Amino acid sequence: MVRFILIRLLQSVIALVGIAMLIFILVRVSGDPALMLATATSTTEDIQQIRVNLGLDKSIPEQFWIFVSDVLKGDLGESLFKKKPVTGMIGAALPNSLKLIIPSWGIAMLGALLLGVLGATRRDGLLDNGVKFVAILGQALPGFWVAIVAVYFFSVRWQLLPTSSMGGIDHYVLPVFTLAFFLLPGMMRLVRSSMMDILDSEYIMLARIKGLPERIIIWKHALRNALIAPLTVAGMLFAMMITGAVVIETVFSWPGIGWILVEGVLARDFPLVQAITIMVAVLVLGINLLVDITYAYIDPRIRYQQT
Amino acid sequence: MQEKDSDSEITTNPVVSNLSRRTRILRKLTFIVPVTVLSLIILMAIFADLAWLGFPDVRLSPYDPVKMSLPDRLTPPFWAEGGSTEHILGTDKMGRDILSRLIFGARISISVSLLVIAITAAVGTILGILGGYLGGRTEAFLMRITDISMAFPPILVAMLLCVSMGPSFVTVVLAISLLGWAPYARLIRGEALRIREEDFIAQARIIGTSPLRTMVRHIFPNIINPLIIVMTLQIGLLIITEATLSFLGVGIPPPAPSWGNMVNDGRNLVDTAWWISTFPGVAIALVVMSGNFFGDWLRDKLDPRLRQL
Numbered sequence: 256m257v258r259f260i261l262i263r264l265l266q267s268v269i270a271l272v273g274i275a276m277l278i279f280i281l282v283r284v285s286g287d288p289a290l291m292l293a294t295a296t297s298t299t300e301d302i303q304q305i306r307v308n309l310g311l312d313k314s315i316p317e318q319f320w321i322f323v324s325d326v327l328k329g330d331l332g333e334s335l336f337k338k339k340p341v342t343g344m345i346g347a348a349l350p351n352s353l354k355l356i357i358p359s360w361g362i363a364m365l366g367a368l369l370l371g372v373l374g375a376t377r378r379d380g381l382l383d384n385g386v387k388f389v390a391i392l393g394q395a396l397p398g399f400w401v402a403i404v405a406v407y408f409f410s411v412r413w414q415l416l417p418t419s420s421m422g423g424i425d426h427y428v429l430p431v432f433t434l435a436f437f438l439l440p441g442m443m444r445l446v447r448s449s450m451m452d453i454l455d456s457e458y459i460m461l462a463r464i465k466g467l468p469e470r471i472i473i474w475k476h477a478l479r480n481a482l483i484a485p486l487t488v489a490g491m492l493f494a495m496m497i498t499g500a501v502v503i504e505t506v507f508s509w510p511g512i513g514w515i516l517v518e519g520v521l522a523r524d525f526p527l528v529q530a531i532t533i534m535v536a537v538l539v540l541g542i543n544l545l546v547d548i549t550y551a552y553i554d555p556r557i558r559y560q561q562t
Numbered sequence: 563m564q565e566k567d568s569d570s571e572i573t574t575n576p577v578v579s580n581l582s583r584r585t586r587i588l589r590k591l592t593f594i595v596p597v598t599v600l601s602l603i604i605l606m607a608i609f610a611d612l613a614w615l616g617f618p619d620v621r622l623s624p625y626d627p628v629k630m631s632l633p634d635r636l637t638p639p640f641w642a643e644g645g646s647t648e649h650i651l652g653t654d655k656m657g658r659d660i661l662s663r664l665i666f667g668a669r670i671s672i673s674v675s676l677l678v679i680a681i682t683a684a685v686g687t688i689l690g691i692l693g694g695y696l697g698g699r700t701e702a703f704l705m706r707i708t709d710i711s712m713a714f715p716p717i718l719v720a721m722l723l724c725v726s727m728g729p730s731f732v733t734v735v736l737a738i739s740l741l742g743w744a745p746y747a748r749l750i751r752g753e754a755l756r757i758r759e760e761d762f763i764a765q766a767r768i769i770g771t772s773p774l775r776t777m778v779r780h781i782f783p784n785i786i787n788p789l790i791i792v793m794t795l796q797i798g799l800l801i802i803t804e805a806t807l808s809f810l811g812v813g814i815p816p817p818a819p820s821w822g823n824m825v826n827d828g829r830n831l832v833d834t835a836w837w838i839s840t841f842p843g844v845a846i847a848l849v850v851m852s853g854n855f856f857g858d859w860l861r862d863k864l865d866p867r868l869r870q871l
Contacts (some may be wrong), residue, residue, distance in 0.1 A: 282726045392847075399806060411833040490712055502810070517721075523725050
């Protein structure tokens with residue numbers, strides 16, 4: 256097991272270097288970041304000065320080396336427009352994002368489990384069709400549009416809730432629920448299909464033959480195994496969550512990571528965008544690593560097969 | 563191929579015949595309606611104007627989608643108070659005709675999606691077959707990259723590219739494609755793994771077929787069905803991704819109409835001019851739903867094993 260974890264850890268580090276290289280290349284695709292910082296009045300000397308400040312006058316391998324060593328030191332540079340270290344900006348925005356993501360996540364997960372299980376046990380019944388309909392609708396309606404429509408009805412028309420920004424508990428209702436609605440359909444479909452597979456399996460049949468009450472079979476025996484399903488797509492769910500947070504924070508002017516990211520992109524603040532991307536990359540690799548280790552722990556076959 | 567088709571018929575037919583009349587009609591409808599909607603949208607995208615045939619003045623849309631007309635600004639749709647049939651779906655804050663922008667927006671959404679599907683399906687299929695057929699280190703390495711790519715939010719790559727290259731059609735296609743091959747690679751690799759164990763592959767190997775030829779001539783034809791299913795199911799996802807990017811200002815740059823940036827145009831005007839954001843939102847939902855229904859239908863028809871997709 257230790258050997259397995261070490262190998263996986265090494266692979267993750269290699270992957271991280273690969274991603275860093277990719278980010279480095281992507282940011283420099285256009286050739287010269289100095290040109291996009293230059294204003295209409297910049298002279299050639301100004302541009303040269305920007306280039307020196309950013310270290311762009313050095314050779315590409317040298318630039319990459321500086322970039323990697325800075326990242327390893329935790330120095331992700333300074334925002335070009337706010338003139339503050341980006342790590343500080345991210346640190347200030349992260350708690351706001353978490354305050355939004357965690358409750359949404361909880362609501363979506365609970366809803367997905369409840370609806371997914373009910374849908375699977377009453378296959379093709381009225382409730383199941385309702386659940387399927389919500390899933391279809393939820394996957395087809397763009398999250399940003401749903402959020403805008405919700406703002407229109409709840410804030411503008413009925414004046415029940417504030418339209419945007421952070422504040423008291425009432426400021427949380429719209430963003431949290433729209434984000435949950437964004438996350439719910441995918442999770443629900445997953446729980447429903449894995450529940451359906453499990454309910455057809457032999458050990459559930461055995462539990463039925465044993466005469467266990469249906470309630471215990473479904474909510475204890477089957478659900479416990481169906482809960483593993485979201486683990487297989489933990490990575491995908493994470494990607495969805497980031498996308499959702501970016502969109503919802505933008506619509507509600509919520510001062511989290513997603514919001515500063517969009518602001519950063521519109522201002523072409525590449526150190527900031529680069530830093531957030533690297534942070535997400537580290538999280539992605541971390542999640543993958545955790546999922547792999549959990550799996551290897553649950554299923555020893557994986558451990559031996561892949562080392 | 564031949565054998566596989568008859569196989570899936572055997573598994574689906576008894577099921578179908580057991581269903582009630584109502585369900586059967588419903589099932590037919592879930593095919594007819596989406597296909598009609600998708601065909602109409604694609605025709606709309608193609609014939610939005612005929613500039614590409616050399617007739618710049620022949621247009622399906624009533625107006626030029628980027629032509630501003632400030633006196634007509636914020637005209638509501640024709641059935642609402644103050645609306646006129648001159649602008650059936652109304653105008654935006656710069657007096658541009660919403661219907662015309664929707665029609666031209668279809669062209670952008672459809673062409674981004676089709677381009678991305680072509681690129682990602684090709685890359686994903688090649689990597690998937692290589693991984694599944696060759697196995698070993700190649701497979702382990704490819705699957706690692708696939709896992710990471712699937713967990714990486716495409717929106718971030720798009721933003722990164724947008725910062726360096728600036729928003730454009732090419733940036734959007736490139737950004738979505740950069741990670742979009744992963745679902746294909748994962749599925750195709752699984753299929754290739756399964757097919758690799760079949761007798762006809764062993765027979766091909768015995769008569770000395772080269773690995774490359776085996777992959778192209780023997781594995782590839784057998785993965786066409788799942789490939790087509792994923793390609794169709796991707797339509798909806800891609801339309802939403804493009805719209806989201808354009809909405810955030812990192813997709814198709816204005817004034818070119820994209821359904822996403824149209825929703826953004828009307829974002830701060832929902833209380834006074836609801837129609838600006840509403841119609842493009844409905845258009846997105848309609849196409850995505852049609853794409854998903856069509857994909858589901860195709861999957862049930864071609865390969866019911868893939869229900870998990």
